[in-house]
Amino acid sequence: MIGHVDGDCFYVSAERVRHPWLNGMPVGVIGNHGACIIAKSYELKAYGVYTGMPIWEAKEVCPDAIYIKRDFRLYDLLTHKMLAAIKSISPRVEFYSVDEQFFATTENSHSFLRDLQQTILEQVGVPVSIGLAHSKTLAKLVTKAYKPFGYGLAIDDGARIALLRDRPVTDICGIAQRNANRLASYGIQTCEQLANADRRFVRRILHKSGEDLWYELNGDPVKPILTKRPAHKFVSRGGSIGLASRDVTRVRAFVVRNVERLVEALAYYHYAANQFSLEFSFQGHPDRAWRCSLMGSRTDFESFLQAAYYLLPRVWQPRDAKVHYMHVVAGDLCSTVNRQLSLFDQSPVADIKRIVNNAVGRFAVRSAATLPLTDVYADPANEFDICDIPEKTCF
Amino acid sequence: MCEGISVRRVAIPDQLFDRYALSRLVHRRSNTAEEELWFLFDDRKLKAACLPVIHQGEVEIYEWGNRGNRIRRLPASGLCPIESIEKGLWRGSNPEKITIVASLALENGVWFPVNHGIEGILVRDANERPHVYMLTMEGTHYYKIMTGRNRTPVLVKQVI
Numbered sequence: 070m071i072g073h074v075d076g077d078c079f080y081v082s083a084e085r086v087r088h089p090w091l092n093g094m095p096v097g098v099i100g101n102h103g104a105c106i107i108a109k110s111y112e113l114k115a116y117g118v119y120t121g122m123p124i125w126e127a128k129e130v131c132p133d134a135i136y137i138k139r140d141f142r143l144y145d146l147l148t149h150k151m152l153a154a155i156k157s158i159s160p161r162v163e164f165y166s167v168d169e170q171f172f173a174t175t176e177n178s179h180s181f182l183r184d185l186q187q188t189i190l191e192q193v194g195v196p197v198s199i200g201l202a203h204s205k206t207l208a209k210l211v212t213k214a215y216k217p218f219g220y221g222l223a224i225d226d227g228a229r230i231a232l233l234r235d236r237p238v239t240d241i242c243g244i245a246q247r248n249a250n251r252l253a254s255y256g257i258q259t260c261e262q263l264a265n266a267d268r269r270f271v272r273r274i275l276h277k278s279g280e281d282l283w284y285e286l287n288g289d290p291v292k293p294i295l296t297k298r299p300a301h302k303f304v305s306r307g308g309s310i311g312l313a314s315r316d317v318t319r320v321r322a323f324v325v326r327n328v329e330r331l332v333e334a335l336a337y338y339h340y341a342a343n344q345f346s347l348e349f350s351f352q353g354h355p356d357r358a359w360r361c362s363l364m365g366s367r368t369d370f371e372s373f374l375q376a377a378y379y380l381l382p383r384v385w386q387p388r389d390a391k392v393h394y395m396h397v398v399a400g401d402l403c404s405t406v407n408r409q410l411s412l413f414d415q416s417p418v419a420d421i422k423r424i425v426n427n428a429v430g431r432f433a434v435r436s437a438a439t440l441p442l443t444d445v446y447a448d449p450a451n452e453f454d455i456c457d458i459p460e461k462t463c464f
Numbered sequence: 465m466c467e468g469i470s471v472r473r474v475a476i477p478d479q480l481f482d483r484y485a486l487s488r489l490v491h492r493r494s495n496t497a498e499e500e501l502w503f504l505f506d507d508r509k510l511k512a513a514c515l516p517v518i519h520q521g522e523v524e525i526y527e528w529g530n531r532g533n534r535i536r537r538l539p540a541s542g543l544c545p546i547e548s549i550e551k552g553l554w555r556g557s558n559p560e561k562i563t564i565v566a567s568l569a570l571e572n573g574v575w576f577p578v579n580h581g582i583e584g585i586l587v588r589d590a591n592e593r594p595h596v597y598m599l600t601m602e603g604t605h606y607y608k609i610m611t612g613r614n615r616t617p618v619l620v621k622q623v624i
Contacts, residue, residue, distance in 0.1 A: 088577055090472055090567070093496030103609035112494055124610060128573045133493045135568060135575045138606065138624050311605060444605045448623065 070201055070224065071290060072172045072182075073208035074155060074189070076148075077196045077217040079168030080108035083147045084137050086194035095134040099124060101454065102311045107139060111217055138450060145458045150193045158185060163294045166463045167455060171205055171294050182220035205292045206285035207232070209242050210260065229288055233260035243282055248275055260286060295462045300402070304340060306330040306456065307396030311445075313352045315391045318441045324377050325438040326445070327397045332370045335399055336423075337459060341366035341408045342399035345373055347380040350394035359383045360400070366408040370419055373397070374436075465543055466598060466617045468504035469566035469582065470575070471516055476501060476565075477523055484514070484525045500567065505531065505542045513542060515596050516565040517584065523565060526586065526594045535589045544585055544597035546618060559585035563620060564598060571611040580620035 076082055080098040085091045095113035097106045106113075106122045116131040124136055148167045156162050159172035174181075182199045189197050199220040200211025207223055210232055215221040223232045236259055239249045249258075251274055257263050263271065264286040272280040284291045306327045314320055324347070335342060343366055348358040359380045363372055377397060385392065422434045431452050445451050476486065488509050489501040505513045505528060513528035529542030538557070548554060564582040568575050583599040603616035607624045616624065 084577075090498055091577075093498070094493045099610055103606040124574065125612060132573060133575070135493075135577065136610065137577055138610070311609070448604055448606060450606070 070174050070177055070203065071205050071208045071294065072159070072174050072185075073200045073205065073212045074151070074170045074172070074185070074197050075199075075209075075212045075216070076151065076168035077198060078108055078110050078114075079148075079195065080139065080144060081110045081137075082195040083144050084140075086147060087143065091135065095131050097124070097127060097134055097136050098139050099136050100139060101451075102309055103138070106136075140450060141453045141455050141458065144455075145453070147193055147195060148458065151189055151195065151197070154189050154192045155185070158188075161294050161296055163296060163462055164298075164460050166461050167458055169209075169463075171208065173294050174201070177201060177222060177224050179220065179222070182222070186218070186220055202229070203288040204285035204290040205294070206241060206243075206282055207288065210236065210240060213240060226288075230261065233264055233286060236260045238263050241282060241286070243278060244275075248279070251275075298460050298462050301338065301340065302402070303398050303400050304331065304334050304338065304342075304402065305396045305398040306334060307348070307394065308454070309394050310392060313391035313393040315389060316441075320385070320392045320395075321381065322439045322441040323392075323395060324381060324397065325374065325436050326442060327395065328373045328377050329370065329432075329435060329439070331397050331399055332368070332373055334456075335368055335402075339405045340399070340402045341368045341405050342373075343367070343401035343403070344399070345376040345380070346396075346398040346400060347377055347384045348396040348398065349384050349392050351390040352393050354387065354390040357384050357386060366403055366405075368405060370436075373399075465505075465541070465613075465615070466569055466571050466600070467506065468502060468570045469515065469564065469578070470500045470502050470568040470570070471565055472567045473499035473501060475523070475567065476516060480516075480523065480525055486525075503528070504570070505529070515584070515598075517586070517596055518563045518565060518581070519586065519594075524594075526596045529595060529597050535595070538587065538589060538595055539597070542596075542598060543600050543615075545615070546599050546601045549585070549599070554585065554587070557587040559587050559597075562586045562596060564596065569617055569619075571616070572613045574611045576610070576624060578617075578619060579622045583618040583620060 081096045096110040097113050098108040100107040104123055106118060106120055106127055109118050113131055113134050118127045118130055144167055152164055152170060155170050155172050159174050161173040163171040165171055186197055186199055196218045198212045198216045198218060200208040201222045202208040202211050211221050211223045214232060223229045238244050238252055238260055241260060257266055268283050271283045281291045310323045343363055344360055345363055346358055346360040350356045361376050361380060363376055425434045432446055486501055491500050491502050503515050513531045514525050515528040516523055516525055530538040530540050533540035562584045564584045566578040566582050569578050584596050586594050586596055588594055599618040600615045601618050603614055607616045608614055
């Protein structure tokens, strides 16, 4: 059996651990730059506020709502407490995302699920919903069906069919709107219709990943519980730079900031990279991305920085375009354990920087090129982002 | 400007509740939410705006600033820019540092949590009656985006 635990409006619930008096109130958590709702309580959702809605629209819809600045350190702490609680009842647990976990179990009773739900509530303080089924896809659908703060099983065929009946295919993790539209053109709109379709047909339409879902919907588990994160194909850092900008020193400073974060992430996972990409999204202009070779397996900040500076004028076209989002991406990864060592390895400055930052605090020593971002570094909440929570198998 | 604050009902002693008839200020955000008291600067239910503060170790309710410019020698607002203290503009009023009790603050229609209170100053009018002004400072980039306002109340051990 596979269980799936999903925190109910996790970020809001985490904030309610810190401020229990927020229970029963409409609450929204605001994202990295103070503009958009990234999580909402059920009370706020009832007003029609959705994830991604700008706060200036949300406050008109629900003037009584309370808005909280995100705190990923708190969410990291609580997600690991949740993980520990689940590991106490199962030897095989997958850290799927910050608010979701899968686990293997031989138990299949309602009382087992109720006890687990209560244990997590008592030990972590966060309400969760739990689903149990023969596959990860089914377990996740069960959880969704019993949200919020519910639990359920779909272990016999009758329960499985009842779960899939009339449920839109977009409820399945892995089927987004584009694939749903393709299936709809063949008359497949519900999970039950997809499960009953011909497997070879599903494979032709949705390829191997769709075929896997077909097996999973029919109760045949093909997606294993990943107790260790699979190797990355890429590692990236970036996101919105706040107010879109064409100020070259500011944009450059954000590139350097993201390169520092990327190098840190590569060191954490023990990767070296052979390729580096820079991706920009502009206001009113198409996105652009360029890739270059790092001339060997590199881990050092200087190599990535030189690559970034080389790519910057090539990506930033037209030059008067306002940059809104950016990503720096390390590709063609290999383990630092097996890589060919360079004759010109990194300078001791990198080691000193790491030692000081480990002792004093992240970014205490950083590139001087990031000085135009004093406002970003002055805010301690910017020290830790969702991508800094390691080991998740999903985002 | 910060339009008001909210305090959990349980944070206000019962005797103050009765003395100042604070039941007029009670709000609930939903049927299952706990009671709060809303202290809004422009609340016309009150003759003068007021704020809960901690003064000499006790929770007290004092007049918030000088709404309507009723007191001639005090500024006709409820806010005190921290720069004006640094420039010595309040020196003649002998301002006393004080903490405003708040669970939430309201800025441009956005309510946000306050963890440890808001910094303020207490000054006295010619009749020795206390008036509280909320300290404000330039907001962070995040605060400006979140609220659409440039200045933030000075929060105790908290930055938004």
